[in-house]
Amino acid sequence: GENVEQHPSTLSVQEGDSAVIKCTYSDSASNYFPWYKQELGKRPQLIIDIRSNVGEKKDQRIAVTLNKTAKHFSLHITETQPEDSAVYFCAANTGTASKLTFGTGTRLQVTL
Amino acid sequence: EPEVTQTPSHQVTQMGQEVILRCVPISNHLYFYWYRQILGQKVEFLVSFYNNEISEKSEIFDDQFSVERPDGSNFTLKIRSTKLEDSAMYFCASGVDRVAFFGQGTRLTVV
Numbered sequence: 284g285e286n287v288e289q290h291p292s293t294l295s296v297q298e299g300d301s302a303v304i305k306c307t308y309s310d311s312a313s314n315y316f317p318w319y320k321q322e323l324g325k326r327p328q329l330i331i332d333i334r335s336n337v338g339e340k341k342d343q344r345i346a347v348t349l350n351k352t353a354k355h356f357s358l359h360i361t362e363t364q365p366e367d368s369a370v371y372f373c374a375a376n377t378g379t380a381s382k383l384t385f386g387t388g389t390r391l392q393v394t395l
Numbered sequence: 396e397p398e399v400t401q402t403p404s405h406q407v408t409q410m411g412q413e414v415i416l417r418c419v420p421i422s423n424h425l426y427f428y429w430y431r432q433i434l435g436q437k438v439e440f441l442v443s444f445y446n447n448e449i450s451e452k453s454e455i456f457d458d459q460f461s462v463e464r465p466d467g468s469n470f471t472l473k474i475r476s477t478k479l480e481d482s483a484m485y486f487c488a489s490g491v492d493r494v495a496f497f498g499q500g501t502r503l504t505v506v
Contacts, residue, residue: 315493317494317495319438319497325499326486326497326498326499326500327438327486327497328497329494329495329496329497332494372437372438374438376493381443381450381451381493382428382440382443382451382453383428383430383438383440383495384440385437385438385439386437387436387437388437
């Protein structure tokens with residue numbers, strides 16, 4: 284089955300700096316890659332996603348890149364703000380009704 | 396904006412008891428899921444449900460677990476005889492075209 288690895292496990296950046304979180308996946312059939320933000324005690328919230336027919340997608344300060352050949356995808360957050368502090372999970376999906384396989388999460392801390 | 400809603404938000408139960416976790420998916424979604432998250436760990440898939448039947452389940456989803464869509468709006472997860480290791484946050488999700496939206500979760504504590 285699919286295995287998703289995520290790095291780093293913790294990331295501390297100063298406000299205004301950029302943050303990059305990387306994930307690799309094992310199943311070449313995976314074709315949908317969402318990113319979720321989870322604040323303490325709350326639900327995972329979808330922040331951006333990318334499908335395998337696209338190499339990059341951007342939404343304001345957030346961008347995701349996908350390298351299908353290398354089987355890795357990354358989340359980029361620019362101009363970080365304190366409210367970006369949360370745990371971020373990447374995930375991979377192989378089919379319309381099939382499960383999401385999650386990475387182990389990255390705890391992002393944005394300091395003033 | 397429509398949301399997936401779950402009840403109860405917190406459930407405490409004695410080991411061996413049955414629990415039912417309830418979810419109301421987003422109304423036009425066709426795919427329904429249960430995930431769980433043990434404190435401090437990643438989100439793990441339990442089961443997916445489509446067209447009134449289970450489409451996929453994980454190794455965690457053994458005979459103690461069952462899901463049901465009793466009417467047009469609710470989606471439930473039943474654990475027949477809870478164990479201590481079932482303590483976790485249980486998230487319901489619903490989706491369309493593989494985009495999944497999560498509920499706020501039910502924290503299950505088995506004592």
